[in-house]
Amino acid sequence: MTTKISKACEPCRLRKKRCNGSNPCNHPDCQDSPSTCVYRNKTRTRRSKRNTSNPASQLPFLGSGHSVDGSSPVSWHSRQSTAAVPDPGVQHEVYHSVTETHLSPTSTDSSQLFYGPSSYFAFLQQIHRGVLPVIDHGQSEGSEARSGLDTFMQRSIFFGTPSRISPESLRSESVQLAPVSPEMAREFLALFKTTSYHRLPFYTFSELDSLLESLYNSQHVRNIPPQTKASFLAMLAIGALATPQTDLAETLFTEARREAVILDDAVTLKTLQLSLLFADYQINMGRPNSTYLHLGVACRKAFALGLHLGALSTRLDTATLRNHQTTIWSLYFFETYQALSLGRRSGLKLKDISCPFPTEPLSTVRLCRLATIMEDAAEGIYGRKATSIRQLYAVAEELRGRLHQFAQDWGIGSAQLGTTQDPLDIHESMTLHNLYYHAIILIFRPFLVANQAMRVTGGTGEIKEMWMRQACRYAIDAAQDSIEFFWNIDRACGASRYQAFFIECSCSVLLYDILCQPSKYSYNMEYIQKAIQALSTMTADEPVILSLNSIRRVLETIEKSISGHIGARQTMAMDSVTTSPHHYPRVQFPSLDQLGANESGRMILLTDDIGTEENRPHQLVPGLPNTMADQDWTSSAHFNLNVMTTDLFNFFPLDMTTPMNHAVGDSVQMS
Numbered sequence: 001m002t003t004k005i006s007k008a009c010e011p012c013r014l015r016k017k018r019c020n021g022s023n024p025c026n027h028p029d030c031q032d033s034p035s036t037c038v039y040r041n042k043t044r045t046r047r048s049k050r051n052t053s054n055p056a057s058q059l060p061f062l063g064s065g066h067s068v069d070g071s072s073p074v075s076w077h078s079r080q081s082t083a084a085v086p087d088p089g090v091q092h093e094v095y096h097s098v099t100e101t102h103l104s105p106t107s108t109d110s111s112q113l114f115y116g117p118s119s120y121f122a123f124l125q126q127i128h129r130g131v132l133p134v135i136d137h138g139q140s141e142g143s144e145a146r147s148g149l150d151t152f153m154q155r156s157i158f159f160g161t162p163s164r165i166s167p168e169s170l171r172s173e174s175v176q177l178a179p180v181s182p183e184m185a186r187e188f189l190a191l192f193k194t195t196s197y198h199r200l201p202f203y204t205f206s207e208l209d210s211l212l213e214s215l216y217n218s219q220h221v222r223n224i225p226p227q228t229k230a231s232f233l234a235m236l237a238i239g240a241l242a243t244p245q246t247d248l249a250e251t252l253f254t255e256a257r258r259e260a261v262i263l264d265d266a267v268t269l270k271t272l273q274l275s276l277l278f279a280d281y282q283i284n285m286g287r288p289n290s291t292y293l294h295l296g297v298a299c300r301k302a303f304a305l306g307l308h309l310g311a312l313s314t315r316l317d318t319a320t321l322r323n324h325q326t327t328i329w330s331l332y333f334f335e336t337y338q339a340l341s342l343g344r345r346s347g348l349k350l351k352d353i354s355c356p357f358p359t360e361p362l363s364t365v366r367l368c369r370l371a372t373i374m375e376d377a378a379e380g381i382y383g384r385k386a387t388s389i390r391q392l393y394a395v396a397e398e399l400r401g402r403l404h405q406f407a408q409d410w411g412i413g414s415a416q417l418g419t420t421q422d423p424l425d426i427h428e429s430m431t432l433h434n435l436y437y438h439a440i441i442l443i444f445r446p447f448l449v450a451n452q453a454m455r456v457t458g459g460t461g462e463i464k465e466m467w468m469r470q471a472c473r474y475a476i477d478a479a480q481d482s483i484e485f486f487w488n489i490d491r492a493c494g495a496s497r498y499q500a501f502f503i504e505c506s507c508s509v510l511l512y513d514i515l516c517q518p519s520k521y522s523y524n525m526e527y528i529q530k531a532i533q534a535l536s537t538m539t540a541d542e543p544v545i546l547s548l549n550s551i552r553r554v555l556e557t558i559e560k561s562i563s564g565h566i567g568a569r570q571t572m573a574m575d576s577v578t579t580s581p582h583h584y585p586r587v588q589f590p591s592l593d594q595l596g597a598n599e600s601g602r603m604i605l606l607t608d609d610i611g612t613e614e615n616r617p618h619q620l621v622p623g624l625p626n627t628m629a630d631q632d633w634t635s636s637a638h639f640n641l642n643v644m645t646t647d648l649f650n651f652f653p654l655d656m657t658t659p660m661n662h663a664v665g666d667s668v669q670m671s
Contacts, residue, residue: 007021007039007040008021008025008039009021009023009024009025009027009030009037009038009039010036010037010038010039010040011027011029011030011036011037012025012027012030013040023037023039024037025037097114097115097116097117097119097122097343098114098115098119098121098122098125099112099113099114099115113158113289114344115158115342115343115344116342116343116344116382117343117382117446118340118341118342118343118378118381118382118442119341119342119343120341120501120504120505120508121158122343123445123505123508123512124508124554126449126512127508127511127512127515127554127558130452130512130515130516130561131515131557131558131560131561157286157288157543157546158289161285161286161287161542161543161546163250163254165250165251165253165254180236180248180251180252182212182216184240184245184248185212185215185216185236186212187239187243188236188237188239188240188242188243188248188252189208189209189212189235189236189239190239191239191240191242191243191494192208192235192236192238192239192242193205193208193239194427194493194494195239195242195427195494195496196235196238196239196280196427196496198361198363198425198427198428198431199280199330199363199367199431200235200238200273200276200277200280200330201326201330201361201363201364202231202273202276202323202326202327202330203231203235208232208235211224211228211232212232215229215232225270226259226260226262226263227259227260227263227266227268227270227271227274228270229256229259230256230257230259230260230263230274231256231270231273231274231277233252233253233255233256233259234252234253234256234274234277234278234281235277236252237249237250237252237253237256237281238277238280238281238284240252241281241284241285241496241497241539242494242496242539243539244539244540244541246539246541246542249281249285253278253281256274256277256278257278260274260278267301267304267305268305269305269307269323269324269327271301272298272301272302272305272307272327272331273327275294275295275297275298275301276294276295276298276327276330276331276334278290278294279291279292279294279295279298279334279338280334282294283338283498284496284497284498285497285542285543286497286542286543286546288338288341288342289342291338292338292339292342292344295331295334295335295338295347296347298331298334298335299331299335299347299348300347302327302328302331302348307324307327307328307355308328308348308352308353308354308355309354309355310354310355310356322360324355325355325356325358326358326361326364328353328355329353329355329357329358329364329368330364330367331348332348332350332353332368332371333364333367333368333370333371335347335348336348336371336372336374336375336378337370337371337374337435339378340374340375340377340378340382340442341438341442343382346375346378349375350372350375363428366410366428366432367431367432367435369406369409370406370432370435370436370439373399373402373403373406373439374435374439376399376402377399377439377442377443380395380396380399381395381396381399381442381443381446389447389450389468390467392446393447393467393468393471396443396444396447396471396474399439399443400440400443400444400474403436403439403440403443406436407436410424410432411423411424412432412433412436413433413436413437413481413485426489426493427493427496429489430486430489430495430496430499433482433485434482434499434502437478437479437481437482437485437502437506438478438482438502438505440474440475440478441475441478441479441482441505441506441509443474444471444472444474444475444478445475445509447468447471447472447475448472448475448476448509448512448513448516450468451468451471451472451516452516455516475509476509476510476513478506478509479505479506479507479509479510479527480506480510480524480527482502482503482506483503483506483507483527483528483530483531483534484527484530486499486502486503486531486534487530487531487533487534495538497538497539497541497542497543497544499538500535500538500543500544500546500547500548501543501547503531503534503535503547504547504550504551506527506531507527507528507531507551507554507555508554510524510527510528511524511528511551511554511555511558514558514562515558515561515562518562521562528551528555531551532548532551532552535547535548535551536548
């Protein structure tokens with residue numbers, strides 16, 4: 001007979017492990033590190049089933065910062081069984097943010113990161129909730145719900161891919177770094193000009209060529225100011241990421257950081273631009289949190305410099321003024337987009353900038369036009385609570401109309417044939433198409449989740465309305481078009497590594513659609529296969545490999561989840577994909593059976609026994625280097641990780657009494 005205790009320690013509570021109440025308790029992690037075995041000051045008061053059955057009056061407002069349900073997520077099937085009778089007043093879960101804590105043996109290395117509901121990580125957790133098996137809590141106290149980040153191999157991106165250069169190289173210049181030859185540097189600079197210059201137009205081509213010559217001239221290199229040298233090295237590092245030379249890119253980036261060590265408190269235009277260059281490099285290496293931090297530094301320096309004030313323009317000459325305006329508006333784009341993409345607050349709003357909207361360079365103008373729409377999307381879709389999903393759709397339609405006009409003006413997507421503008425450079429075109437489709441996905445993705453939540457809880461009133469079907473269709477079409485666009489371009493020109501993020505996000509929407517409607521498996525699989533094959537042609541290194549492995553794992557898990565729904569007809573349809581001459585060959589995905597009988601049964605539920613190196617299949621992408629093999633990301637010895645789903649932005653109230661003929665253009669009241 002097991003003796004019950006009044007409360008468990010925090011590590012055991014978060015992991016849902018049995019705790020004996022001692023100090024330290026009997027959990028191995030607490031035994032190894034007694035300081036982490038802490039208890040609540042007050043025992044948590046649990047709500048009764050009667051109070052939790054109708055939570056409409058208890059749910060926090062959007063952005064309140066309170067969690068509604070800190071327990072492990074349950075599957076849609078289990079929710080359906082508890083909500084057999086539809087209640088017009090019920091509010092359905094739509095948004096979930098994700099917080100994950102990395103506990104390291106040394107407290108200085110521990111970290112906790114938050115990503116909001118518009119982030120890819122939060123949506124991935126929604127997929128995980130859909131495939132999570134029904135848990136009998138009376139029999140599963142010894143197991144914990146495995147995080148979607150772990151299941152779908154996203155932990156390293158969540159915290160940032162590890163650096164390939166030792167941190168000691170920043171602390172001591174005695175640590176020698178691999179030299180970069182002038183020929184390699186010239187190649188990297190040329191690639192930066194062609195692939196990334198349209199995002200970071202801070203120097204002219206002639207200035208960059210001159211800096212390259214000075215860098216390899218022993219007499220002139222001493223005359224390059226540290227902030228200029230650091231910026232130039234960062235640009236070379238960004239260019240190097242367009243090649244397989246990742247180690248050299250990391251070397252150049254480390255050299256740039258060395259030069260920037262003495263510039264932390266310097267408030268100059270060059271140091272602000274340096275933060276933008278660092279942010280661009282880090283996002284291409286799969287380090288979104290580092291990008292967000294660098295952009296935060298850039299925002300503070302912009303305010304400290306007064307760069308956002310138009311009144312200062314009278315004191316500057318024309319060239320300096322143009323450089324100032326290009327920098328502040330480039331920062332506005334980067335900060336706005338990354339804040340929306342990561343589900344975090346933006347440190348620079350359009351209302352903060354009193355400088356006139358840019359008219360040149362055109363690449364910056366186009367990015368800022370998109371950024372203004374993204375800022376409104378972050379506020380209108382994710383930033384406040386609509387009174388109904390129907391009203392939220394009106395906001396989304398207005399944003400979509402503005403995006404459509406942007407596409408018409410600059411020849412994006414299907415508007416390419418009707419534009420009067422000159423054709424875009426291939427790399428700028430890829431950037432704009434990625435941002436355009438991703439914005440549509442972020443605007444309409446919540447409707448996919450809301451639609452499924454209503455379907456499984458019996459709220460079919462709004463599901464049948466055409467506006468809800470159209471909202472879901474917008475998200476699906478944008479995901480398919482994004483993949484199709486990248487599939488059809490000439491990838492020999494060299495896509496940035498960040499391209500993998502957009503493809504992965506598009507695949508997640510299609511995979512979620514399959515999870516909700518298994519009958520669409522064959523149709524969506526055609527695009528998912530194209531995405532996987534396109535990613536396979538990119539640089540076989542981080543973060544592309546991580547994205548490729550994650551897509552495969554999500555697909556594999558969903559296939560296992562819906563295997564009973566697909567049936568023989570879907571199997572025959574998939575076989576036809578490999579034999580039809582106008583389809584692409586099906587990519588073979590690793591089977592869960594490779595994990596062994598014991599492991600495959602725990603695909604979602606994590607137990608103390610995590611298997612051995614011999615029976616764990618690291619190599620997920622045939623023919624590509626295995627960057628994960630040297631790091632056992634599932635080992636508790638490597639990470640002591642707590643994962644919780646924090647419902648900070650989580651519920652849309654449903655107006656089930658909305659009349660069928662409710663016009664799209666009705667006014668929207670936001671609370």
